[in-house]
Amino acid sequence: DTGVSQNPRHKITKRGQNVTFRCDPISEHNRLYWYRQTLGQGPEFLTYFQNEAQLEKSRLLSDRFSAERPKGSFSTLEIQRTEQGDSAMYLCASSFRSAEAFFGQGTRLTVV
């Protein structure tokens, strides 16, 4: 078990382009979370999956954002038509029937 894995670690993209991030949770963890962390702030909740079902989405998650978790395993977070305000660290976490979540190393997105 290597923990929660996120790819890529860093992404630089031009404004208006689409980007996709991947998160591989700890195997058999049924819950998966996405958070966004901007500079100098704490992580903010974006969305949450239990198995393959997306059960909650934050109002922070605009229509340009979409997340999936096919087959209840890995998850992807896509941002369409990126804006400079999307620049942030995107963190993925997973858990199994408990309140304790394990975080990945994050994907740092820079929109230029």
Next chain:
Amino acid sequence: AQSVTQLDSQVPVFEEAPVELRCNYSSSVSVYLFWYVQYPNQGLQLLLKYLSGSTLVKGINGFEAEFNKSQTSFHLRKPSVHISDTAEYFCAVSLSGTYKYIFGTGTRLKVLA
């Protein structure tokens, strides 16, 4: 709605001195409480957690925290800090059911030689 307040954005302290990082929360329902540490360009590492039971919780790297329900606080303490403790520390609450986290804005601990 739930919220977490970390009163100190930065805390400088000399090596081997004690430190306390403050965390207060607001919630109308029972929550679970956590402290995470984040090193530059890294994810979050769990220091300790309060789920139930004893209000004094011991974590990794010599850290401990005390849950105070009447004051809605969960302050983090370490009796003697090291240079390697320099990092950002986040307090968080987790809601029963979804277990999603609500984080504070973080406290930057800087340990001085």
